[in-house]
Amino acid sequence: MPVLWLFLIVLAVAILGYLLGRARALSAAPEGRRGLHSLPVYYGANVALKVLVPALGILILWLLVQPFVIDRAVSGTIPDSDIAEGASRGLVMSEVARVADGVKAAVGAGTMPAAMAADPSPDLEAVTQALKDAGQVVTGDVTQTVFAAAQKYNAMAAQGGLYMTILVLLAAAAGCVMGLHEAKPDFRARNVVEKGIRALLIAAASIAILTTVGIVLSLIFNTVEFFRLYPASQFFFSLEWAPSFSGRGGASELGILPLLWGTLYISFVALAVAVPIGLFAAIYLSEYASPRLRAVAKPLLEVLAGIPTIVYGLFALLTVGPLLVSVFGDGGYLGVSWQGGGRAVMTAGLVMGIMLIPFVSSLSDDIINAVPQAMRDGSYGLGATQSETIKQVVLPAALPGIVGAILLAASRAIGETMIVVLGAGAAARLSLNPFEAMTTVTAKIVSQLTGDSDFASPEALVAFALGMSLFVITLGLNVVALAIVRKYREQYD
Amino acid sequence: MNDMRIIERGTLVNDIKISAKGVQVYYADNHAIKDVDVEIEDKTVTAFIGPSGCGKSTFLRCLNRMNDTIDICRVEGHIAIDGQDIYDPQVDPVQLRAKVGMVFQKPNPFPKSIYDNIAYGPRIHGLARNKAELDEIVEKSLRRGAIWDEVKDRLDAPGTSLSGGQQQRLCIARAVATEPEVLLMDEPCSALDPIATSQVEELIDELRQSFSVVIVTHSMQQAARVSQKTAFFHLGNLVEYGETGKIFTNPEDSRTESYITGRIG
Numbered sequence: 070m071p072v073l074w075l076f077l078i079v080l081a082v083a084i085l086g087y088l089l090g091r092a093r094a095l096s097a098a099p100e101g102r103r104g105l106h107s108l109p110v111y112y113g114a115n116v117a118l119k120v121l122v123p124a125l126g127i128l129i130l131w132l133l134v135q136p137f138v139i140d141r142a143v144s145g146t147i148p149d150s151d152i153a154e155g156a157s158r159g160l161v162m163s164e165v166a167r168v169a170d171g172v173k174a175a176v177g178a179g180t181m182p183a184a185m186a187a188d189p190s191p192d193l194e195a196v197t198q199a200l201k202d203a204g205q206v207v208t209g210d211v212t213q214t215v216f217a218a219a220q221k222y223n224a225m226a227a228q229g230g231l232y233m234t235i236l237v238l239l240a241a242a243a244g245c246v247m248g249l250h251e252a253k254p255d256f257r258a259r260n261v262v263e264k265g266i267r268a269l270l271i272a273a274a275s276i277a278i279l280t281t282v283g284i285v286l287s288l289i290f291n292t293v294e295f296f297r298l299y300p301a302s303q304f305f306f307s308l309e310w311a312p313s314f315s316g317r318g319g320a321s322e323l324g325i326l327p328l329l330w331g332t333l334y335i336s337f338v339a340l341a342v343a344v345p346i347g348l349f350a351a352i353y354l355s356e357y358a359s360p361r362l363r364a365v366a367k368p369l370l371e372v373l374a375g376i377p378t379i380v381y382g383l384f385a386l387l388t389v390g391p392l393l394v395s396v397f398g399d400g401g402y403l404g405v406s407w408q409g410g411g412r413a414v415m416t417a418g419l420v421m422g423i424m425l426i427p428f429v430s431s432l433s434d435d436i437i438n439a440v441p442q443a444m445r446d447g448s449y450g451l452g453a454t455q456s457e458t459i460k461q462v463v464l465p466a467a468l469p470g471i472v473g474a475i476l477l478a479a480s481r482a483i484g485e486t487m488i489v490v491l492g493a494g495a496a497a498r499l500s501l502n503p504f505e506a507m508t509t510v511t512a513k514i515v516s517q518l519t520g521d522s523d524f525a526s527p528e529a530l531v532a533f534a535l536g537m538s539l540f541v542i543t544l545g546l547n548v549v550a551l552a553i554v555r556k557y558r559e560q561y562d
Numbered sequence: 563m564n565d566m567r568i569i570e571r572g573t574l575v576n577d578i579k580i581s582a583k584g585v586q587v588y589y590a591d592n593h594a595i596k597d598v599d600v601e602i603e604d605k606t607v608t609a610f611i612g613p614s615g616c617g618k619s620t621f622l623r624c625l626n627r628m629n630d631t632i633d634i635c636r637v638e639g640h641i642a643i644d645g646q647d648i649y650d651p652q653v654d655p656v657q658l659r660a661k662v663g664m665v666f667q668k669p670n671p672f673p674k675s676i677y678d679n680i681a682y683g684p685r686i687h688g689l690a691r692n693k694a695e696l697d698e699i700v701e702k703s704l705r706r707g708a709i710w711d712e713v714k715d716r717l718d719a720p721g722t723s724l725s726g727g728q729q730q731r732l733c734i735a736r737a738v739a740t741e742p743e744v745l746l747m748d749e750p751c752s753a754l755d756p757i758a759t760s761q762v763e764e765l766i767d768e769l770r771q772s773f774s775v776v777i778v779t780h781s782m783q784q785a786a787r788v789s790q791k792t793a794f795f796h797l798g799n800l801v802e803y804g805e806t807g808k809i810f811t812n813p814e815d816s817r818t819e820s821y822i823t824g825r826i827g
């Protein structure tokens with residue numbers, strides 16, 4: 070029975086149980102709702118919970134575990150002698166799984182008679198042809214071992230599916246009966262349901278947290294793997310980034326410093342653009358602009374934040390880069406030849422700065438608005454002008470929050486990739502000239518993993534070490550930023 | 563009303579400091595002040611009393627144009643200080659507010675040190691030529707605000723770290739530090755204990771030597787103790803205005819009498 074049907078049946082049982090439970094609770098209390106511990110809906114919900122949780126739990130667990138069990142059992146039946154030179158058991162097993170799926174599909178499509186699928190020693194050429202006719206991907210001819218294993222695979226899967234269906238339905242029925250049995254006036258259904266809801270919320274929260282933990286763990290494992298292949302001291306202190314072509318061996322220089330320098334330099338340029346403009350825009354919007362203007366201008370500014378970064382990257386590549394070259398490049402308006410090509414720290418930094426303006430301005434605007442009006446009144450009441458009030462009262466009061474906003478923008482800048490890939494170039498360089506092409510940690514992660522790379526080589530694994538370093542830096546920035554913002558919040562609550 | 567010491571008051575007539583004629587205030591459609599005429603004397607303490615929401619704060623805020631900062635607020639009529647119309651386009655509200663100080667209903671210290679809170683006004687108006695003079699102004703103001711002894715050892719602590727009553731006295735000291743000619747006080751003692759209250763009342767009495775003080779209060783006793791003139795507001799109208807002694811002993815309007823004796827409000 071398909072899993073979807075099973076799921077729908079369990080759901081139907083739950084709904085039925087809900088209705089029955091509610092009715093039963095009501096009929097069990099002759100004096101009406103007053104006689105019940107909880108509202109009737111809670112008795113119904115209790116039955117539904119008792120149906121859903123165990124049945125769906127078994128279903129999910131079974132679906133997760135069954136493939137492993139079958140895989141092990143089937144893989145044990147393949148003799149070592151049948152595993153080709155250079156291939157591994159895992160490779161053969163994936164072939165088996167493919168054929169098993171293929172046979173099922175071919176039988177369903179009618180290109181393979183059911184008798185052939187069950188035949189212990191069929192005509193293998195016919196089998197291959199039937200699979201191909203059904204549109205299945207088959208590499209080469211199906212061997213006898215693989216076909217036999219596939220048959221066993223399918224048989225076990227069918228059997229497992231049957232057991233699972235029976236078990237799930239039994240669990241649902243048992244839950245229903247138990248829940249209905251409990252639907253008596255003095256049963257504390259509300260407390261049970263509340264607990265169930267709490268468990269549901271906890272489960273949702275833990276999925277989010279566990280995913281994060283999983284990502285971090287995978288980063289850590291791969292980073293450790295990388296450091297086993299490549300000395301950490303060289304990664305952190307080497308001044309050179311010169312990976313050899315991936316997987317070809319040879320000595321690669323994988324120093325993070327040139328990349329980190331590029332990252333920080335570009336972020337610095339970006340913040341130098343975004344912070345003053347964003348902050349002044351925020352002050353204008355929150356203190357000077359009329360409410361009507363503000364209602365129009367603020368969303369417009371926030372549209373900037375909605376533009377995909379790849380579009381900013383194109384803007385950098387096609388507009389800002391050439392423009393800068395025509396000013397600072399050879400034969401440009403200034404008559405200097407600082408800039409060689411369109412891709413440069415300046416190009417990426419300027420465009421990234423534009424991207425960050427709405428971050429700084431929108432957050433700062435909210436923070437400035439949160440400064441109580443009474444504070445401004447106090448200042449005006451002493452005969453201060455508007456700019457004195459802003460400079461000496463409003464901004465100091467909002468400063469911690471603004472610093473937090475800037476740090477958040479900084480961690481955005483450090484993690485930004487597309488603008489850098491398109492605007493800053495690919496040369497890892499330690500240079501002070503902002504008109505030279507440089508590259509960043511993120512851009513190099515992309516280039517190390519694109520193309521066909523061998524994921525076991527240090528040239529590919531270095532991406533994890535780079536990612537880990539970035540993660541630590543941005544995490545640190547975010548923690549500091551949040552701590553500052555929180556401290557600021559406490560002041561006025 | 564036996565516990566009220568209604569002192570013999572000098573009936574000597576002072577010059578008129580503030581004169582308001584036909585003042586109307588609207589918050590959007592809400593008519594908050596209705597046709598108020600009042601003349602506030604120099605070197606006098608004037609008390610505004612009246613039930614909550616009757617417009618005392620609103621009228622007070624008209625006198626230093628603080629209502630300008632509220633978008634929906636519209637003020638009509640004529641208000642003059644020393645004969646000069648303060649709503650004249652020629653008048654700079656910033657200068658006006660330096661002359662007419664204000665203490666707000668809720669304490670609102672700046673998120674700065676206690677010292678900088680007090681020094682704020684003197685600094686922006688250039689009242690001190692050097693650090694020593696500024697120190698002197700700060701100490702004098704804190705003493706007048708009856709809070710010097712509590713904060714003299716921690717002038718660098720943030721003003722927001724003080725208790726509510728201390729903050730209010732800090733705000734009084736801050737307003738006094740700019741040496742205004744008129745001081746508007748909106749319920750300055752509502753968060754103070756009796757000792758601090760009597761210190762602030764002493765301060766008000768002392769300020770009367772040189773300034774004109776307008777105080778909003780919900781305490782009849784306080785109004786009777788500190789003021790020479792009393793104005794009773796009700797539902798946006800100025801119901802009665804006159805000598806404090808007369809308002810409290812022999813009010814002309816029945817609403818005033820009911821309010822003072824606690825029957826409306």
Ligand SMILES: Nc1ncnc2c1ncn2[C@@H]1O[C@H](COP(=O)(O)OP(=O)(O)OP(=O)(O)O)[C@@H](O)[C@H]1O
Pocket residue numbers: 589592594612613614615616617618619620621632667
């Ligand atoms: N900022 C404002 N926006 C809109 N309406 C306001 C505003 N401030 C006051 N009002 C309205 O004006 C009227 C008078 O308010 P006001 O604050 O002057 O009363 P009050 O006499 O000071 O009262 P209380 O003794 O409670 O302080 C009230 O009806 C109030 O709703």
Ligand SMILES: [Mg+2]
Pocket residue numbers: 618619620667748
């Ligand atoms: Mg008020």
